[in-house]
Amino acid sequence: MKPVIAIVGRPNVGKSTLFNRLTKSRDAIVADFAGLTRDRHYGNGRQGRYEYIVIDTGGFEPDASDGIYREMARQTQQAVAEADVVIFVVDARAGVCAQDQDIANYLRRSGRPCVLVANKAEGMLEGAQPAQFYELGLGTVYPVSASHGQGVRDLVEVALDPLHLPEQDAPDANADKGTIRLAVAGRPNVGKSTLINTWLGEERLVVFDMPGTTRDAIVVPFERSGQRFELVDTAGLRRKGKVFAAVEKFSVVKTLQAIESAHVVLLVLDATQGVTDQDAHIAGYILESGRSVTLAVNKWDAVDAYQRQLLQRSIESRLAFLKFAALHFISAQKRQGLGPLWASIVQAYRSANCKMSTPVLTRLLLEAVQFQSPKRAGMFRPKMRYAHQGGMNPPVIVIHGNSLEHVTDAYKRFLEGRFRKAFDLEGTPLRIELKTSHNPFVNKDEG
Numbered sequence: 001m002k003p004v005i006a007i008v009g010r011p012n013v014g015k016s017t018l019f020n021r022l023t024k025s026r027d028a029i030v031a032d033f034a035g036l037t038r039d040r041h042y043g044n045g046r047q048g049r050y051e052y053i054v055i056d057t058g059g060f061e062p063d064a065s066d067g068i069y070r071e072m073a074r075q076t077q078q079a080v081a082e083a084d085v086v087i088f089v090v091d092a093r094a095g096v097c098a099q100d101q102d103i104a105n106y107l108r109r110s111g112r113p114c115v116l117v118a119n120k121a122e123g124m125l126e127g128a129q130p131a132q133f134y135e136l137g138l139g140t141v142y143p144v145s146a147s148h149g150q151g152v153r154d155l156v157e158v159a160l161d162p163l164h165l166p167e168q169d170a171p172d173a174n175a176d177k178g179t180i181r182l183a184v185a186g187r188p189n190v191g192k193s194t195l196i197n198t199w200l201g202e203e204r205l206v207v208f209d210m211p212g213t214t215r216d217a218i219v220v221p222f223e224r225s226g227q228r229f230e231l232v233d234t235a236g237l238r239r240k241g242k243v244f245a246a247v248e249k250f251s252v253v254k255t256l257q258a259i260e261s262a263h264v265v266l267l268v269l270d271a272t273q274g275v276t277d278q279d280a281h282i283a284g285y286i287l288e289s290g291r292s293v294t295l296a297v298n299k300w301d302a303v304d305a306y307q308r309q310l311l312q313r314s315i316e317s318r319l320a321f322l323k324f325a326a327l328h329f330i331s332a333q334k335r336q337g338l339g340p341l342w343a344s345i346v347q348a349y350r351s352a353n354c355k356m357s358t359p360v361l362t363r364l365l366l367e368a369v370q371f372q373s374p375k376r377a378g379m380f381r382p383k384m385r386y387a388h389q390g391g392m393n394p395p396v397i398v399i400h401g402n403s404l405e406h407v408t409d410a411y412k413r414f415l416e417g418r419f420r421k422a423f424d425l426e427g428t429p430l431r432i433e434l435k436t437s438h439n440p441f442v443n444k445d446e447g
Helices: 015-023 067-082 098-110 129-134 150-165 192-200 246-247 252-261 276-289 305-318 338-350 357-373 410-425
Strands: 002-006 040-049 050-056 083-089 114-119 141-143 180-183 219-223 226-231 266-272 292-298 327-329 383-391 396-402 430-438
Touching: 002 015, 002 067, 015 040, 015 050, 015 083, 015 114, 015 150, 050 141, 050 150, 050 252, 050 383, 067 098, 067 276, 067 410, 098 129, 114 129, 114 150, 129 141, 141 150, 180 192, 180 252, 180 338, 180 430, 192 219, 192 292, 219 292, 226 338, 266 276, 276 292, 327 338, 338 430, 357 410, 410 430
Parallel strands: 002 050, 002 083, 083 114, 114 141, 180 226, 180 266, 266 292, 292 327, 396 430
Antiparallel strands: 040 050, 219 226, 383 396
């Protein structure tokens, strides 16, 4: 699973700027005043052979006793608990302050590996100002400039190298053919634990516990009707007393890591609460990761007919981007609707690993174009010549032709629908890539 880096420090030292550098994004809002970031913010990063999850946090005041600062401190404490390594950011120009001392004391007590970073060190003499930060007692001080990118690459190497990560942290889809790795994801209290316990208590399941690779994560191999599964736990099977209560209840990091390592994700919704923003965020991450997905609405027996109708409309509107996924209404407590749920999970896995031959794809493409041609753009109409498969899990279809940069998103959705129907691709995202042929004579000099 991906390692987790938490960025902590007092307000306005450049934590969000460093977050944007590490994730190569602009997801974190940056401004020149303190207290802008308040909640934890998660992002993905990659450098060379390393892939990682980064957590941006608000200004940290460990001893805050009231108001928003106490809540911000709680958010940062949870980020530290979730992290494999902590990057402690200080201001190289402002020097050491009392709040830096308090944060350093807290990090030493936490027991997490910590890297001390002196930000805003651009243009400063090597070793001049950052030397005073050695009094924090956290070892070597690494001067960087997050806004200019100086020293950031070396920082990632320093932070992750002691973790002894393997070359390929993600599981190999072909490592154990036939075994479906299933992640159960969702908000707190939607019934994930109840659903897992119901599965594990079923007489036809063969179960044993196997420790995972990340802190107290549990992978539960089991078998149902001859099909082997590996359940990637995000729902509270971890041993108690090993992590903080808040992290035990729900960890965003655990969900993100489980999604990344799974073949299929079961997204569990709560029928009594409807589709929330957090549900939509998790669903968006699943789609972005390219994972197969099945939707399960739990506690279906606890709502009346009117609430069911509202919920179905909410799913159709807020989770419209997952319309390819099978939708099941279940009651984990009463063991209702679980049989068809397994069938959809297996179908989603098979769809993600479907093999599509080039002749069949090309024939389907030409039939679709004959049925409805792409919209003309100026003097040219996009011309599609042939298609082939460019990858699996998720399936990728590559279409070659001329002027394909003018193909609209609506037409790509039309093609996607035709391909899905032909190959019965239920439960998996389908990506279509367009490649335009290069005209060798377009820029050739005359004469």
